[in-house]
Amino acid sequence: MADLRIERLTTDEMLEDWRHVHNVIVPPAALSLAEVRERAHRNVLEVAYLDDVLVGCTTIRAPDEDGAVTVIARVLPEHRRQGIGGRLYARALEQAAGARVVETVVLESNADGLAFALKHGFVEVERYALPGETARWIDLRLS
Template sequence: MTDLRIEQVDGDAMIRDWQHVHNAIIPTAALSLDEVRERVERNRLEVAYLGDVLVGCSTVRPPTSEASVATVIARVLPAHRRQGFGGALYERGLAQARKLGADVVETVVLESNPEGLRFAQTRGFVEVERYLLPGDSVRFIDLRLA
């Protein structure tokens, strides 16, 4: 894992890489390039590479002015799971959330991703809610760090 490189999204190539991972992991809520560009403006988006190979991405939604709750999401492409990449993305995102003033950290996992759910639960997240967005067929699971 010494060749793992995690970088903040900067430029169209990285936006496309982040979009690719997001849409592969969350196909029921695929994002356009314009939607990703908008997210870059309000969230901290990062991509992870092993050498030159794209392995994952992350999102940190900063705390809002009303609450000190941040959302940290780590996504790893299936071929690269169980190698520590998700843990590295998560730890980095958690540190960023704390730096931004979060007292509470949440995450969200697609119900059809049991590996992602286990990943979150082994790191101390507990389920808060399951919900279905309009037009979707797979529920999202919101979890909070206990």
């Protein structure tokens, strides 16, 4: 495999790359650059490049009131099934080390994302739509 480089967002270009991956994979929750910038202040956001080609991104949300950390690994469709998601997920788990509970969230229509989460030991907790939205989400917890 070519060199996979995973980096925390430090430039506007990287913010835009993270935004691109997020918006391709979860279009119902598309974000503006300003929204990504705000998220980068409260979450750990990283982008992944295979050599110099953008392939994915991760999000590690700070623990909630119950101590649960949410980890999300996203890989652009054309780069899936090459081990990239597993490497992104492993890195996100390392950064969530010490969390009492690890969770993830997947857009219900993202069959690849759901299959990945289930394969990596997550179990479904809840399916829902946010108020005023039609897109459905699946919350999962690492068992």
